Amino acid sequence: MQYTFEQESSQASTTLTHPTPKKKYTGKAIAAPPIQLMQLDAAPARRQAPIVQRLVDHNLTEITDIIAITKDVFSVSHSGRDIIIKFQGDLEGDTFADGALRAMGVAAPESKLVPAETLLAQLPAQGSGPGATEALRTKLMGMKDGNVLVANKLATNPLGPDAATASQDTIDILDNPRFAFDLGKVAAYDAVLGHQDRILGGINFGNMMFPTGNGINQIDNQMHDNGVWFHVLEMEDIFQSVIRNEQSRFAAHTSGIFEGLYRKQLNFAKFQEGFVMAMEQFLKMQGELNKYLRENAGGLADQLAVNAHRVTAQIETNAPFHKALSKIKMEKLEAKERARKEKEKIESQRGFRSRLKGLSAKKK
Incomplete structure (x- = not known):
């Protein structure tokens, strides 16, 4: 199978754990020296890649489908968009982590916290919605005074x-x-x-x-x-x-x-x-x-x-770290140069064969 993927999204929940490390792993937090907090803001400017933000649309108009992925995670299709509504976990921490990853240029979903009552008011009338509308309604009613996480649904599995x-x-x-x-x-x-x-x-x-x-x-x-x-x-x-x-x-x-x-x-x-x-x-x-x-x-x-x-x-x-980084970059440059030379060799061979064919045709 080739390394290409264009599929739909779902969720999961269990873990294959690494064994406890045998080194001096105490499980205690390691405090950072105060001077480091000053150094981060004072760090010299570096080249920055553009961040592409995909805004989450939580205005549930023209709902076409609602799927209960788990009892705490729902997929909602509306207005040609797909979003995820999540109820469990540290929702504030989750959306903060999403934003932090995107700030570093990492592929992560756009997400935000939305009052449950805002989404509840946008659902179709009771008994008239598609799919798992009533299950979602029940969950939102249970969170009526709180927030839920709304995220863009990624188009992969x-x-x-x-x-x-x-x-x-x-x-x-x-x-x-x-x-x-x-x-x-x-x-x-x-x-x-x-x-x-x-x-x-x-x-x-x-x-x-x-x-x-x-x-x-x-x-x-x-x-x-x-x-x-x-x-x-x-x-x-x-x-x-x-x-x-x-x-x-x-x-x-x-x-x-x-x-x-x-x-x-x-x-x-x-x-x-x-x-x-x-x-x-x-x-x-x-x-x-x-x-x-x-x-x-x-x-x-x-x-x-x-x-x-x-x-x-x-x-x-x-x-x-810097030696490893330099080694990797040098190897990439060398691989690129080898590929260039190989391409030139192949093109040269093709040109030579083409000239031979031309000479053969003239003799005939």
């Missing part, structure tokens, strides 16, 4: 029918180098968020969508203190492994899960390359991330600022 089981399409591409590269990027961005329920704390196929042109879309995003996950990732080991052309401990463990369940090995070189390239993207997008933090000051923004400083401290002045 999750990597598994549930979090603990890969779909057959996913199994087919687990050893694909491009998939490994995209998964490495997911691990890097989750290290910034402190989101354990995707790859850091286990493999949750339900929180990752089949890739489109922008990599793996990350859904059900969360934001937590990321300090406890540094002993799981061992970033220094990842960077050194890139330099030495070896498999890092974290890549080996993730690959071991795939091999044990599906007899597929993760392409560790591409996984580590994706991780390093995503960390470079994180550094480049700090201006956009700072802007997002200023617009959402306090609370979750403060925690994300601490998370971001921890990651920055791990990579910005880290010699192995």
Whole structure:
């Protein structure tokens, strides 16, 4: 199967967990020095990629279908658009994490909190709506004084029918180098968020969508203190492994899960390359991330600022990170040059054969 995906969306909920790390993992939060909070805002400006925002339309006009994906998650089709309405979890944290990922240039859904009573007032009259209208009405009535999360529905499927089981399409591409590269990027961005329920704390196929042109879309995003996950990732080991052309401990463990369940090995070189390239993207997008933090000051923004400083401290002045990044970029340039020379060789051979045919035709 080719690495292309154009499918519809659904949800999932269980996790394949990584074993508890054997290193000095205490489970305690690691406080960032106060000086780091000053350094982030004072960081020099870097080139920033444009952020494409897809505004969520929660005005439910011309509803054509309502599907209960789970008892707490509904899909609503209206006015030619598809949205997700979510009731469970830390909804404020989820939409904040979505926004933070987009600020870093990552593929994540646009989402926002909407008063339940606003949506309730827009539903068709009782008994006249399509699909699971009445089930949605009951849920909204139960949340009448609160907010629900409304997000754009992504036009792809999750990597598994549930979090603990890969779909057959996913199994087919687990050893694909491009998939490994995209998964490495997911691990890097989750290290910034402190989101354990995707790859850091286990493999949750339900929180990752089949890739489109922008990599793996990350859904059900969360934001937590990321300090406890540094002993799981061992970033220094990842960077050194890139330099030495070896498999890092974290890549080996993730690959071991795939091999044990599906007899597929993760392409560790591409996984580590994706991780390093995503960390470079994180550094480049700090201006956009700072802007997002200023617009959402306090609370979750403060925690994300601490998370971001921890990651920055791990990579910005880290010699192995920069050596790994330089090695990857040099290899890409060399591969591009080899491809150029191979193309010139093929074109030259074609030209030579064409000239021979011309000479042969003249002799006749």
